[in-house]
Amino acid sequence: xxxxxxxxxxxxxxxxxxxxxxxxxxxxxxxxxxxxxxxxxxxxxxxxxxxxxxxxxxxxxxxxxxxxxxxxxxxxxxxxxxxxxxxxxxxxxxxxxxxxxxxxxxxxxxxxxxxxxxxxxxxxxxxxxxxxxxxxxxxxxxxxxxxxxxxxxxxxxxxxxxxxxxxxxxxxxxxxxxxxxxxxxxxxxxxxxxxxxxxxxxxxxxxxxxxxxxxxxxxxxxxxxxxxxxxxxxxxxxxxxxxxxxxxxxxxxxxxxxxxxxxxxxxxxxxxxxxxxxxxxxxxxxxxxxxxxxxxxxxxxxxxxxxxx
Numbered sequence: 001x002x003x004x005x006x007x008x009x010x011x012x013x014x015x016x017x018x019x020x021x022x023x024x025x026x027x028x029x030x031x032x033x034x035x036x037x038x039x040x041x042x043x044x045x046x047x048x049x050x051x052x053x054x055x056x057x058x059x060x061x062x063x064x065x066x067x068x069x070x071x072x073x074x075x076x077x078x079x080x081x082x083x084x085x086x087x088x089x090x091x092x093x094x095x096x097x098x099x100x101x102x103x104x105x106x107x108x109x110x111x112x113x114x115x116x117x118x119x120x121x122x123x124x125x126x127x128x129x130x131x132x133x134x135x136x137x138x139x140x141x142x143x144x145x146x147x148x149x150x151x152x153x154x155x156x157x158x159x160x161x162x163x164x165x166x167x168x169x170x171x172x173x174x175x176x177x178x179x180x181x182x183x184x185x186x187x188x189x190x191x192x193x194x195x196x197x198x199x200x201x202x203x204x205x206x207x208x209x210x211x212x213x214x215x216x217x218x219x220x221x222x223x224x225x226x227x228x229x230x231x232x233x234x235x236x237x238x239x240x241x242x243x244x245x246x247x248x249x250x251x252x253x254x255x256x257x258x259x260x261x262x263x264x265x266x267x268x269x270x271x272x273x274x275x276x277x278x279x280x281x282x283x284x285x286x287x288x289x290x291x292x293x294x295x296x297x298x299x300x301x302x303x304x305x306x307x308x309x
Contacts, residue, residue, distance in 0.1 A: 028295070029057040030281070031302035034132070034159070034189070034233040034262030036062055036085040037094055044094065046268040051101075053270025054263065054278050058308070059102050062132040062159070063091040065109040066118075072111045072135040078167075081134050083266070088122050103306070105129035105159070111143040116150060123154040128306055131159035132189070139168040140177050152183035157305060159231060162192035164203050171196065172217060178225040185305065187260065189231040193218055194240035197251065207239050212247040222255045229305065230255065232284065232297065233262030238276055241283040248287045256293045260302045 032054070037047065051059050064085040069076040080086075088106045095104035106122030108115040110133060119130055130151050137144055139160065151158040161167045162174075171192045178186060191206040199215040201208060221228045231237065241248050252259065261284065263277030271278050281298070288294035302308070 027055075027057075028299070030055055030261065030298045031058045031060075031306075031308075032056045032263050032277070033060045033129075033187075033260050033302055033306075034062055034231055034264040035059050036064075036081065036083065036264070036266075037090050038080075038084055038086045039266040040083050042266055042268060050265070050267060050270040050275075050277070054275070054281060056263070057101065058302075060105055060129060060131075060306075061091040061095055061102060062105045062129075063088040063107045065107045065115075065135070066112065068109055068112065070109070070111075072109055072137050074136055078135065081132060088127070092122070092125065092127070103128045105131040107131060107133070110135045110137045110147065111141070115143065116146045119147060119150055120154075123150065123156065127156070129157050129159060129187075131157075131187070132161055133158060134161035134167050134190075136167060137169070139170045140173050144168075145177070145181070148177065148181045148184045148186075151185070152181060155307075157185040157187050157229065159187040159189055160193075161190040162188060163190050163206065164192050168192075174217075175221060175225070178221065178228055182227055185227050185229060187229045187231050188218065188221070189237075189262070189264075190234060191236045193230070194236040197240055197247075207236065209239075209243050212244040214247065214250070219251070219254075222258045228258065229301075230259045231262045231264075232259055232280060233264035233277075235276055237262070237264075238280045238283065241280065241287065245287055248283075249289050252284075252287065252293050252297065253289045256296050257301060259297045260305065261298045 064080045064087050067079040073079050091104040095102035106119055106127035108118045130147055162171045195201045195208050196217040197212055197219055199213040201216055265277030267275040284297055285294055
């Protein structure tokens with residue numbers, strides 16, 4: 001019986017060792033800096049399952065600002081980040097109930113008179129970022145700059161959604177803000193940010209395709225300014241990854257210390273063809289020039305920027 005038990009234990013161990021090795025690789029930590037609650041009405045349980053299925057170990061919830069009708073929210077059409085997302089109080093409560101796996105950002109409509117005081121209140125409670133700023137304002141407006149100053153004062157990043165003629169206008173002038181606010185860490189995201197990896201980008205095209213000519217505004221901002229970071233999330237980030245794979249590998253190598261993984265994915269499953277967040281993870285793993293760069297993008301860069309243990 002003793003010999004038989006040893007044989008079974010040895011046999012089972014030999015058979016399962018590769019499985020354990022795969023499980024260990026799958027458990028490499030991943031930080032997702034860009035998720036939302038009630039995203040296109042997705043329930044909290046589905047959000048939790050989505051992040052777990054993707055293998056994300058730490059998620060930052062980005063809330064919407066106050067629902068108001070004014071030009072900066074396109075008279076209400078962009079309320080809820082144009083996706084029915086919930087506000088900061090919900091993000092705080094959700095994350096604080098799950099402190100091992102979730103963090104929370106804070107947000108407010110940029111040009112509300114109350115925005116600086118509102119955001120500072122949340123920062124004092126522990127919000128780790130100002131995000132997602134997705135409003136119809138000039139990126140160098142006086143109101144925006146008040147928030148940049150708050151981000152520097154509380155040593156948290158601010159994440160901006162850049163979209164031509166829609167959100168955070170004037171991307172070609174962002175360099176003036178990077179220079180004026182050197183203590184503020186800016187994270188760029190969305191269509192105008194990722195379209196401008198291409199030197200020849202047509203600003204009217206939100207989701208460009210085809211070969212990339214290096215040297216676009218985004219390439220230059222990341223290279224020239226230590227306080228500029230890139231959020232890889234959403235369809236715009238995935239499109240930028242996959243449109244020219246040779247360029248992407250070089251882009252990753254050049255900016256390996258500046259790129260952060262985010263999903264910004266409203267899918268319910270966290271896998272399969274409908275999950276853009278999982279597709280972005282797969283593309284990063286495929287196109288990173290080596291394992292060190294992959295781990296920086298999926299974990300280390302965010303760990304350092306958000307000062308996580």
